[in-house]
Amino acid sequence: MSLVPNESLPGTRPSRALFANGALMAGVFYVVLYGVYAAYDPGALSLATFTDLMNNAAPLALAAAGQTIVVLTRGFDLSLAGTISIVSVFMAVFPMEDAGGGAASFAACLAIGGAIGAVSGLLVAFRGIQSIAATLGVMIVCQGIALLILNAPGGAVAEWVSYEMTDVVFGFAPASGLVVLAFALAWLLLRKTDLGLSLYAIGADEGAAGLSGVPVARRRFWAYVLAGACYGAAGFMLSAQTATGDPNAGMPFLLLSFASVALGGTSLTGGQGGVVGSLIGACVLMLMQKVLFAAGVSSFYIGASQGALLILAILFGRLVSRAASSGDAK
Amino acid sequence: MTVEATLEAPTDTRRAARFSGEALTAMGLFALSAGMVAASPLISPALGSWSQIYTILLLVSFLLVISFGQGLVILTGGLDLSVGSVMMLGGVLTTTWIGGDSATFWGVMPVVLAFGAGIGALNGIGVAMVGIPPFIMTMGVGIVTASLALGYTGGTTLGAAPPPLLLLMKGDILGAPSVIVFVLLFCLVAWTLQSRTTFGRKVYAIGSSRRAARIAGVPIVSTTILVYATSGLCATLSGAMLVGYSNGATLRMGDPYLLPSIAAVVVGGSSILGGSGNFVNTICGALFLATLESLIAASGLGQGWRTILSGLIIVGALLVQSGWISGVFASVARRVRGAGG
């Protein structure tokens, strides 16, 4: 008794897998862009500049990490904007001093994010409401709550948080360390646990995942909770950076988070990609601003260049991976 | 209490449901909107009148036009994030190229619309021919468009609304407000285009399964480009209408319409993943959102509570759609009946 012999299939070789990896493509793009930056501004090569860049990217990167988790399950999470806004005003209205207070604030931010995520998760996973619609509703409610807590930008974030989290010690910002740690955790979670694996499975084929024994609704619920916690962390980092609260703080992150996810090679139709890519995607977006500034692009057309670069970055990834795979086929 | 366990099964129970879920959603949203208008005198005695309905219809007209295009794009499984910018461009070009001049209106307005459709087509080309994800392509094109408009105008948009547009938004036709006549006509044409034409059917097919559409010989590239071009056209038209309404353009006039254009489609019950949906649903979704806003505006609550309330009502409407509320009612009713029997 033996199975039918199998034709050998293309695409098994590692070279293709490597180039098809969106995170890698985004990384290459980042390096190229950084090169351009350095050409305009030699100061770019200093460690301080780099840490600054990482610092600036931290909130967006964390928000994008959360978004990635949801996108992997074939969802869109708009509640991100609301969560960041709430956390931002929370940090400014209820500052807690010292390291202990900082830790407590951080935990509270994660909890707030997780709780909001749980609401979205309930609606999407257990009530079957389309993610974009459900999270739109949640986002609007959160915006309202943020306005209730603080009706104009202001308040002051605990000094410990705003100084310790953004300071540079020996040319290295602890914030970046925290972000790296967060990403390591998220990566482990997505790639090395059953929860993560099932999120990929759900994103690709929810029906098959269910028939394979994956508890689809429950896992999807947790995706939103985790994503919410990431937004909470993003809000925390944002507060540390701006040292103040703003009931509208989350809005600018909405589209940018999707841009980071897409730049990082995660498929917006689910099941493919990862958080590392989104981290790099967020860094690319932040770097773009610097490069355009350094290149002295007329301010009227900075938007045009940003939009064009965004499309080009995606195109670049496509072309390289296509070239790689066609070279592979020979 | 005894349960009738065995019922005589009807011979052929396998019929299509009399109303599809979509139709039920549309009817539900419409009823909800009508109910809200009817109940609005409770909030303020002057409400519930024709003038409120007219205001709602007038204000929803921009959203209806723009979300038709958005709905088509969503139907193909895409998303058009450039509608806000293209709408703004439509407004800016209308005031700068035509301005308060009736004479050039009929000659130049089509050029403006074609320009908007062209930007939409660019989205379509990027998506269908180059394979860039719609999200990124339209976001990028939106940013570029906004920035080019900024550069073109230098930040100040001169010019006023062409008189025919003022007439459209503020005048009467045969005793009826012309904007309402226009919107009704638009909806009829749009619905026909989506549900009753070969083009519309191809759009459904592409959204339902791109691969199956390819094998079935549906011209995917040209249809997709046309869809995005239509979206651009609608956004431009909507921008021109807004110019007629507010007698001028600004560079941010389209921004407030992006999320609602998506919300109208999705709240209407169409799938964000494409392949299903109906323009009637979108109309009901838009009406629902507009009525809700007008009611909440009259509520006298603070902005925080107002925002919370509008979010909660959207979530509530979605829960109704998902059958949760009716399920809860049914189970309560069953329990009550069970207790009675």
Place this chain on the structure above:
Amino acid sequence: APQKKYKIYLSLSYSGNNWMSETANIIKALAKTPPYDKMVELKEVISGTDPQAQIAAYESMIDAKADGVISFPISPTALNRVVKRGCDRGVKFFMYDSTVTERCAYNVSYISAGFGENTAQELVNSLGGKGKIFMVRGVPGTSVDKRHYEGAMHIFSKYPGIKVVSEYYGYWDDRIAQQETAKALAAHPDVDGIWSELGEAGTLNAVVDRGGKLMPIVGENMNGFRQGFLNEDYKARGLKGVSSGSPPATAGYAFKLMMEILTGKRDLEPVNIEYPLPWARSDEMKPCQGEAIADGCNVFDAKLVPQGFSTVIYDPALLPEINLQSALTGEPVPGMTIQPLPKEIVKAANEPGINCNRCDPPADLYKLTTATATVQP
């Protein structure tokens, strides 16, 4: 000897509305007006509505060794850290119109001049102390809106006859103000007066569109609004009010002040400076002939500017270098040179959360400066 070139950066939030681009144009025109044309290297950066983007922009400017940054700050508090860092590196920060609470920056703004309380009093006066009113606010969750609103409410709450029947947000945009006002009118057709932040041209449009009687409206400086006060028909139907609020000219004043400090003509530590509140009542409207601003004219022809154009671009004492063309295009007025500023500056009162942090406001924060109460509560 070759003159030192000053590296000046102009940082805006979005350039979406007329107001913002007028301020940018005024600054650009001044930077090209002799003698600054030889002394100033001006670069403009637009950051959008995202404070983080402006933080990044400031960082870049500091790194590029700017001499001065003139900016419309997006948030009164979020930029403090980077501003402080810039100050430490010797960069001069000049904020116009909007403010930051960081002490080392110069704030030049009309905010402390009390737009809210003065216009509110004017409205109360014209209503004879009682009536139903709308309040058209700005962007929710911003400090400027909050300040205006609180000032206005300080007055309204003194008059039990004044009933705020509807309060909504126009997002400082005439289109949105128009739509929101249309909704409010459907619910309250019998409104007696309207208090409006920027966007008042749209507010007026909505009332006019509805037909029937008009009412007193107080608002900001949009040309379309001021035009309304010149319309005989509208006047006959009951439109009156006052045009006040945020003047684009602040930007020019701030720029000239910064240049005087940079060039050593003036010695001034960082301070909050008040720009006088523009004030033109409906019976003081005077159309300008063409583009020239002369004889105290204060309304432009509707064909020359959009309805949302903010008219206060000129001040005979503080900013005589500017005319309509320069505010529209950023080109200097031919033959014009920079005129020195008056020696005196007006210090602004402390406004916690707006121009200072952890400070006490004066007891009479909302005192009337321009309007006087003609009706007693």
Place this chain on the structure above:
Amino acid sequence: MDASSERQPMLAISGLSKAYGSTVALEHVSIEIGTGEVHALLGENGAGKSTFVKSLTGVVRPDSGVMTLAGAVYAPRSILEARSRGVVAAFQELSLVPNLSVAQNFFLPRSLKHWGLNSRLRMEEKAAEILRRWGGDIPVRQTIERLTLAQRQQIELIRALERRPDLLILDEPTAALTDPGWLFEAIAERASAGGAILYISHRLAEIRQVAQRATVLRNGRSSGALRLAEASDQDIFLAMVGRSSARSGRPTPSARRSDACRLVVNDLRARNVDGVSFELREGEVLGVAALEGQGQRELFRALAGEEKQTAGQIVVEDRLQSFSCPRDALKAPGGIAFVPEERKTEGIFASLPVASNITLPRLSKLSVAGVISPTRERKAARDAAAKLDLGQRYLPFRIGALSGGNQQKAIIARALMTGAKTLLLFDPSRGIDVGTKETIYAAIRSFADRGGSVLVYSSEIPELISLVDRCLVLYRSRVVASLANAEMEEDTMMALLTGNPASASGEIGAQS
């Protein structure tokens, strides 16, 4: 084996009902399966077989009914609960996740761990070992989407078998398998180890080979169990469809078959197609026989414009063609319409009604100035459905909610609707009941009788023999034989298929 039914039943079900909205899929179904028994479940497409499987595995909750498993009440609420009670299924629509690797799929939903974290390495080793034991050489790191349908089916089956369940449910396990011998052995082994097996298939011969008793589902209702040894094909057929089979023997060559060539393929090369040449005449049904992966898929797809042609010629009605997409093929002289094998992803428009699925190719003819006439469309859909014996009441349904067989009828109706003179049918009867098969074959014959040309591949050789006028045998991406009607014998074919023409008796018109 007969003793099986007297032993304590492994599974006993009575009065099981399940409705999807207004569609009643199961109605008072009762069934009993003994330990060590292989019990077949038969029924037309849409009879409710898969729904039954889903009820047994906790995927759907039945509306009413009592189930007992090994004497204990059984009401699974999830597939995991069913699994823990020893009930495992290999599903008809396959439950493999396309973007995960073979190894990862094997251990869903709980991966093998190393230090508490998922270990790719351990899973890959273990999966490779299992596959090796089953004699397969499927690369375990490969993602499922890169495998052929047959490979996927193998994995689905092995995954279920490896769990050594008390009750093993196999829903259409051989639909994509060419040589299911190994499976039958495995089934026998499981049964002799005391497991019960519920076996669902449309292939009667196969059922007789593996099962002892059978239950027939018809419109959601069950017949009593019948002993297969005592029932004739006609009896079973009658129980399934309520009428007797009108099955014809080998077809007579088409009446209108002429010598005019419609399609000439000359030394065609593409990925996995290595110089294939043949002619397809007007009115001819030409078969393609091949084991899995011999290039038949790519051949069909190249002819349909779905696969890039690297060399050679495709000549349609004397004109040289080059296709860059299926649309080109449809627009070729006479038109070439393609019915692909993957119904779910390439066939149906799941969210659209059946009627719209059918009429899509002819819309422009049913419309005036681009506006579709609803009455004309309805009539066209009704006529097309009638040709394939597809119930009228299905026309307004979302096609996604239909059973596989009815979906297939609709897709073939669509292919006919294109008006193309050449049809490329890739395994059109996969997973389809006897009644539907006959309908489809009749439709194919009548299409050919009207002068149409058909190229058809089927994984079932006997079916192919009874359907076609002539048959090509593909082996290793080449045509190794072209058999005329009279030369088609099953053993000859089998020999050719496995690349052993020497052992094939008789002379064969092999092509050079």
